[in-house]
Amino acid sequence: MTAPASTQTVDLAARFPGIVTADTRPGYSGFIVEKDKLVEVATAIRDEFGYDLLTAVTAVDYLPEGKMEVVYHAYKTTGGPGLVFRVQVPRVDPIEVPSLINVYPGADLQEREAWDLMGIRFTGHPDLRRILMWEGFDGHPLRKDWKEPFYEEDAKPFKSRWPEGRHVMAEDRNPYKDNLKFPENFDPEKWIPDNDNMLYQSLKRYTMKNEDGLETDHIVVNMGPQHPSTHGVFRAAITLEGETIVGLKPVVGYLHRNHDKIGERNTFLQNMPYTDRLDYFNSMSNNLAYAITVEKLMNIPVAERAEYIRVIMAELSRIQNHLVFIGMLLNDLGAMYTPALYAFEERELILDVFEAVSGARMMCNYLRFGGVVRDIPPYVMQKIKDLVFDRLPAKTDEMDRLLTENEVLVARLKGVPVIDGETAIKYSVTGPVLRAAGVPYDIRRADPYSIYDRFDFDVAVRYNGDLYDNYLIRLDEIRQSLRILQQAVKQIPDGPINSQKPQYQVRVPAGEAYGRIESPKGELAFYVVSNGKPNPWRYHVRPASFVNITCLEKICLGAKIADFVALLGVLDIVMGELDR
């Protein structure tokens, strides 16, 4: 296990005496900033201390203390440990915290999420609407005193299930006999639904005057939530001037499955299968991020063999993700299905490996705290060797030969700008999109986790930041992953696969942990707060897809509508992770 990344490299308290104090609670790190001076301090953190990448903004409801806390995690794109700073406000409505959107534009959607789920008003945010739920929804669901309609108890295992097992159907406990909850004396006949009025209002600001001084109206096109090339139930409300995009708002939440709320009811281990269903292409990577976070909190080592198995699985997962990405990108461009068929052929072989080790093709639930759940059988190890030494390198080259020089692909992709490095950092973009824009920021190298510091590999980077580079970088990353895999399968030692005894309930000391990995789509992180009980007090997922689409509006303005599917495609979003 690597050293905890919480070592403070800056003394913010000395720079801002009286405004910033070090967080002295046991198990916590970072600094507490006075609410009124937050913007000033954040500007200094960015400009003076060099923490240019704000990765996570989230809120924690400390109900017993009567406090609401907003936690910010900032990192340097040159590498190294991060900086945690937080604001504490009394838990009395209206809860107001200044918005950091002018310092870090990447905070935009995450602040909207905190407003939606926690009810924290970010003053100065230009477009503070609900994001995951709809306008008009009653209450802020992640507050600790908000109870869902099927509420049974605060924490699992529920007394009705264990030990006696006298379980009553959730529908029978709810007065509406369904997953419903309405305010007292609510009358459905008198309800006036919002019908996306707030969304269209926020698009109105793009109304322009033409050269004659006449106000012109734009066409609003809704793409999604049912659309073949939005990769699931993503919706974008787009304003068009002719064929040019002049305004865009992503509308998400159509797959909001309440991971955070369910995760806070679950025990620590019960969350492991739920993480599978975040980014459902890469359940192994999700498991890894969550396991790393909780291991940080528990401060336990990971078995040596298990570390290698984890790396093998995470890298195989990256390869199949990027193969499917290329197939689906070509699908979006109109090369209907042929490249995708090539990609799925290889993906099936990798899924066979996952199925052989974990029992499931997609939802692997394979990692445990301290190791993995089952060893790799020898015949599967042979299969992996065949894949990483023979089959996959050859097939990657075949994909390369098939597509890279293809005239139509080059014409559609080359020279269509996505994002430049500076803007990408400002908008908290991570993953291949950031690296295709010329920023060699890969968490496996910048802030190594697991055993990535032992392998010899290059951080793939491309410099033009156009669609074509975003395509090429995926091929580069597949090749680098194969390099890591070839070393890992050679070096993997024998030994136990878990440093702990198998157990259903783990003891997690009080404190907070922020564990992050370089998932195939970008930085995937979990922010877990424990209060020493069997369940996490706060369980927050910082998904790559969700934060990456913060820049969608920025990169699409001025582009043609026909390129929108490609621009959305290269961000490589997956709705399970985006909406959680």
Added chain:
Amino acid sequence: MDNEKLNLPQYDIPDDIQNAVAITTLDRLYNWGRRSSVWPLMFGLACCAIEMIAAQAARYDMARFGMEVMRPTPRQADLMLVSGTVTKKMVPAIVRLYNQMPEPKYVVAMGACASGGGPFKEGYNVVAGIDKFIPVDVYIPGCPPTPQALIAGLIKLQEKIDKESLKKVRWYRKGPDAVEIPVPILGPDLIDPRRSAEIKQIAAAVKEGAS
């Protein structure tokens, strides 16, 4: 389908025209046509959609059942594969899509979530099964169902189509199935217009905060 299956058994057709003539009922002919070209709606909700794509791809190849033509528009689709968690925010769109599909139309609830809420049932934004809003023909268990399970479910659907009769199918009869399903409204919580009187009544009786 070969002629032996299409033909009704009680008629003898002379050997020399066996390949040119078939004697059968209209129902059988219709069902044969329908079951052999079920066009699914290209409509993915969540994780199950990925397995749906895998079932379309080379190894499993749904084209063997005449189901490879995925239509992105509901106007050209026969089958809605509800492939994933149905959320309250999404369900108005799903009901609208269902209403827009022309008859004959079938619905397959793929996976635990679409069948009954699945692992996310307790979530505040989750509808515990799409059958609360639209009629479901086949349920496929699994989280997610493997492509084999999906194909098994679709074969079940074909068997169901084989037994259909034009006189009895729901979309040609009077009754609640003949009308469009009212689109749910997003209120303080999801409002099913069919239940609004009931909701008003219960909301008046229940104290807030009670669950």
